[in-house]
Amino acid sequence: MKLSSLLSYKSICIQCHDNPDADALASAYGLYVYFKEHDVEAYIVYGGRNQITKPNLLLMIKEIGIPVSFFPETFHIRNGLLLTVDCQPGQGNVSPIRCNKVACIDHHQRYTNIDMSDIRPYLGSCATLIWKLLSEEDFDFSAHPELSTALYYGLMTDTGNFIESLHPMDRDMKDSLHFDKNLITRFINSNISIKELEIAGIALIRHIYNDDHRFAVVHSEACDPNILGLISDLVLQVDKIDTCCVYNHVDTGFKISVRSCIKEVRANELAEYITQKIGSGGGHTDKAGGFIFENLYESLYPTINTETYFGLRMTEYFDSIDIFYAKEMNDDISDMPLYEKKNVTVGFVDPTDFLPIGANIVIRTLKSDTETRVDNDFYILLGVNGEVYPLKKHLFDSIYEIHGEPYSYETNYAPTIRTNLDDKVFNLEDYAKTCSPRRNTFVYAKELDHAVKVFPLWNEEEYILGNPGDYMVHQKNNPKDVYIIPRDTFNMTYTLYEQ
Numbered sequence: 001m002k003l004s005s006l007l008s009y010k011s012i013c014i015q016c017h018d019n020p021d022a023d024a025l026a027s028a029y030g031l032y033v034y035f036k037e038h039d040v041e042a043y044i045v046y047g048g049r050n051q052i053t054k055p056n057l058l059l060m061i062k063e064i065g066i067p068v069s070f071f072p073e074t075f076h077i078r079n080g081l082l083l084t085v086d087c088q089p090g091q092g093n094v095s096p097i098r099c100n101k102v103a104c105i106d107h108h109q110r111y112t113n114i115d116m117s118d119i120r121p122y123l124g125s126c127a128t129l130i131w132k133l134l135s136e137e138d139f140d141f142s143a144h145p146e147l148s149t150a151l152y153y154g155l156m157t158d159t160g161n162f163i164e165s166l167h168p169m170d171r172d173m174k175d176s177l178h179f180d181k182n183l184i185t186r187f188i189n190s191n192i193s194i195k196e197l198e199i200a201g202i203a204l205i206r207h208i209y210n211d212d213h214r215f216a217v218v219h220s221e222a223c224d225p226n227i228l229g230l231i232s233d234l235v236l237q238v239d240k241i242d243t244c245c246v247y248n249h250v251d252t253g254f255k256i257s258v259r260s261c262i263k264e265v266r267a268n269e270l271a272e273y274i275t276q277k278i279g280s281g282g283g284h285t286d287k288a289g290g291f292i293f294e295n296l297y298e299s300l301y302p303t304i305n306t307e308t309y310f311g312l313r314m315t316e317y318f319d320s321i322d323i324f325y326a327k328e329m330n331d332d333i334s335d336m337p338l339y340e341k342k343n344v345t346v347g348f349v350d351p352t353d354f355l356p357i358g359a360n361i362v363i364r365t366l367k368s369d370t371e372t373r374v375d376n377d378f379y380i381l382l383g384v385n386g387e388v389y390p391l392k393k394h395l396f397d398s399i400y401e402i403h404g405e406p407y408s409y410e411t412n413y414a415p416t417i418r419t420n421l422d423d424k425v426f427n428l429e430d431y432a433k434t435c436s437p438r439r440n441t442f443v444y445a446k447e448l449d450h451a452v453k454v455f456p457l458w459n460e461e462e463y464i465l466g467n468p469g470d471y472m473v474h475q476k477n478n479p480k481d482v483y484i485i486p487r488d489t490f491n492m493t494y495t496l497y498e499q
């Protein structure tokens, strides 16, 4: 949906969900500014039982100048368009407004089937989607610094201070907006009420501790989801606690905050594990978060209370995944089948082709941002499944042969290199050249029947996760060189060696 396609309406009612948060307000304001600039009459409303009382939101409304009004009763719009943001019409937390023409812009799971909608659940905030849609209309953000600050704050609060799963588009917005740092600091420092301080205290007293696996689970009463992060940061500082999960009930489910301080557990993977099949989770290796949908939880675990669920699921995570340290492994490989690497063309980029040595860069892909520094000693490999990773030159040379033709491939989000200093963006595909594996690369491999974590020889600090169906491989000429290859990649790049 293009924003300009809505300009034919004379009047647009922008509706936030009840009990609006910073993301809903920022998104609504972005639309408001755009419509006003194009001489379309626009106004922002929200309904529900309660008016906004949270101090940071009141400050945001005042300082940004968001013209939002509360409507306690159902009303009817005779002309024009109803546009819901950060929510969808018909949902429980969206007070009904009657209107013949309805559209929606949201980043939650799809709920509605109305035609005029742009719903992207993979985004961290609705503000990101508004930023994207405005950018596509060549909107001049520099003329509206207050809007930039609002959008930034919307993403920040919806992702627990940018730590939950950020899509590259979220990161692009975060990098490009020029926001008011002082104002953001003021918002942050008016985030918690005295009541919420007490809620956090009570939650901490009622923590559940698991001695076997050194984790804690904390259930907090209803409070602003951002407080979960504060609680989990504090809990992790306890000497006997390595990982923790803090959660509370919000409108339609449970918000969770996950932390880890050990290399054997990545918080983002643990958050994914806890929310599997009933929600979504992600973030960084040390800090992560997620959401569980109450209806899915109820249908899958109708008889388990949430405290039991979180405790069981955490225990299951620790019990079900084996951990291997390659340098300590002495596996018998004699009965494992031998595979040969296929002659598949992949791509690589030599960053020194277009960047000076010593430049600090970020390699941005769909999955992550990798910070590194350009030197003479690495290439960036573009694998068969769109995976992008830096590889030391001597390793590259031992495995690959350079052909040097231009290389192109299909992906959802074109990976880029961004320079830290002058913020230039380079599309990797523009610089990619072809290469293919040398003949006679052999590995012993076995298919995994359960999840494992392998700390490879070349990196004792970061494990590679293998799921059932993936392959654990040993280099033929160095069987201690053990690692994991995902199933799809393995099938595309290895073939059973017939002797």
Ligand SMILES: [Mn+2]
Pocket (backbone or CB within 6 Å): 023, 024, 086, 107, 124, 125, 126, 158
């Ligand atoms: Mn939101």
